[in-house]
Amino acid sequence: MKIAVIGTGYVGLVTGTCFADSGNNVTCIDINEKKIEGLKQGEIPIYEPGLAELVEHNAEAGRLVFTTNTAEGVKDADVVYLAVGTPQGDDGSADLSAMWSVVKAIAPHIREDAVVVTKSTVPVGTNAKIFGMLKELTGRECDVASNPEFLKEGAAIEDFMKPDRVVVGVRRPEVADVLQQLYQPFLRTEKPFISMSPESAEMTKYVANALLATKISFINEMANLCEKMGGDINDVRRGIGHDSRIGFAFLFPGVGYGGSCFPKDVRALTAMSADHGCEPTMLRAVDEVNERQKSVFNDKLEEHFGGNLKGKTIGIWGLAFKPRTDDIREAPALVLINWLLEKGATVKAHDPEAIENVEAELGDKITYCDRRMEAIEGVDALVIMTDWKDYHSPDFAEMYQLMKSPVVFDGRNLYEPERMKRRGYKYYSIGRPMVQ
Structure with a gap:
């Protein structure tokens, strides 16, 4: 099939690339010229294991192309996926302004028999609003389906290629048939294709x-x-x-x-x-x-340091909100770091992938370390905030020599309290008794 995917963020780029890898011709569209030019050069704007290789392979095969030209990108498409951002508004609700702009932009150019599919996470009733907008703008009833994504960052390729289930919301069974055909290569392990109303699909996500x-x-x-x-x-x-x-x-x-x-x-x-x-x-x-x-260690840190963190140096292992991603949105590590800075502490931090994103947000307020051991040299305590495998089996003897004080606050319960005591550490974890 010919597929257009509007939005080259996390969901759109993974969706377009995986559909191209199953043999479809995919055009990924974005208004961000810098991002599109980077993608054409093989520069991936997010860190997701395996994605760069798939983008390169399918681009070289001619099945995956990138453009800023919405009209050109959607005019021949059998299926048009909408994967634009729906950020949180001031009142907690989803901001759909980008979605409405895209619907207006594609209306004059989509084929009469094209299926428009919302891939973004949108409030219940959005599908119906898009249906109404397209009817008003085109003068005809367009097929609009909902197809929520269930991708885990860090395992998105695997999740797309081997889904637990595929959920679609449609008004006509013929549209479900089109989408089932599109997903068939990924459902060979007898995973269910579940068709329901658009409202139920939106709610399911x-x-x-x-x-x-x-x-x-x-x-x-x-x-x-x-x-x-x-x-x-x-x-x-x-x-x-x-x-x-x-x-x-x-x-x-x-x-x-x-x-x-x-x-x-x-x-x-x-x-x-x-x-x-x-x-x-x-x-x-x-x-x-x-x-x-996100502030679970605040009281413990203050108690450990007698209520005064000013002048203390704290090492942080892990900045991304979870391992295998560079995503720092709503990351607990940032909450901790900002609190430490308010208390007058100095922060040294390491993360395998997220340093660049944190530096863009915090600038020179903290010290960024390329090596995990560099981040604990001379520190008064180490706090582990992300469950990267890099932190599972460090050289504890080397750590002991590098740290000013052998104190570890483990926000992911990576180590055993008894063993940490035998190694000479004061060890705080989550939901476990401290071994004195």
């Missing part, structure tokens, strides 16, 4: 992310309670996770979730609920717990 976020906030709240009551959240997690009704996914305690999806989508669903007269009690609590969790 929000409910999925809100439920995953709920699991994270729940286990974090229980971890904090374990600390107060002498329990070990890792033991509790194992005790509940083997229950087939519960499982282990997203039940890892830590310093809170971040990224472009969970915070934004929980707040957007909260706003939608309130707008429709449904009090979003649980959704509000999920967000509040998460915001508190």
Whole structure:
């Protein structure tokens, strides 16, 4: 098929590249000229394992092209994917201004039989509004489908190529048939293709992310309670996770979730609920717990340093909101760093991929280190904020020699408290008793 994907952000670029890799001819469109020129030169604007190689392969094969010309890009397309940003507005709801601009831009140029598909995460009812806009602008009823994405940053290629399921929202079964044909190469392991109404598909995306976020906030709240009551959240997690009704996914305690999806989508669903007269009690609590969790080490750091962090040097391992990405949106590490700076501390930081993005935001307020061990030289404490594999098995003896004080605040529970004590460290973690 001939496919146009409007928006070359995280979702659009992965979607277009993976469809090209299955043999389709894909045109990726963006108004950002610098980004498009970079993509033509093989420069990938985001870090996602495997993406650069796939873009290069399919571009060389002629199946994947990039342009800023919307009219030219969509005029021959069988399917037009809308993958533009829907950032959080001041009231927590999704800002759809970019979506409306794109709909107006494509209306004069799409074929009569083209299928327009929303890939962006949008409020329930957006599909219907696009349908109405296109009818007004073109004078005909256009097929508009919803196809929410369920990609995990750091594993997006794998998720797209081997999805747990594909969800589409359509008004006509013939449109579902077109999309099922498009996704067929990725559904050979008998994974379900689920067709429903556009409103249900839009809701499915929000409910999925809100439920995953709920699991994270729940286990974090229980971890904090374990600390107060002498329990070990890792033991509790194992005790509940083997229950087939519960499982282990997203039940890892830590310093809170971040990224472009969970915070934004929980707040957007909260706003939608309130707008429709449904009090979003649980959704509000999920967000509040998460915001508190990002500061879970504040009191511990102050207590450890006797209430005075001024002049202390703190090393940070991990800046991205999760491993295998350079995304720092809503990252817990940034919350911690800003707090440390307010307290007068000096910060040295390492991350395998996210340093450039943090430097663009914080400038020279902190010291950026290319090597993990460089970030702990002479520090009064190390705080681990991201679960990169780089941090799982360091040379603890070398660390001990490099650090001014052997103190570790582990926001991802990477190490065992007893072993850290034997190595000579003072070790703080999440939801586990401190070994004195």
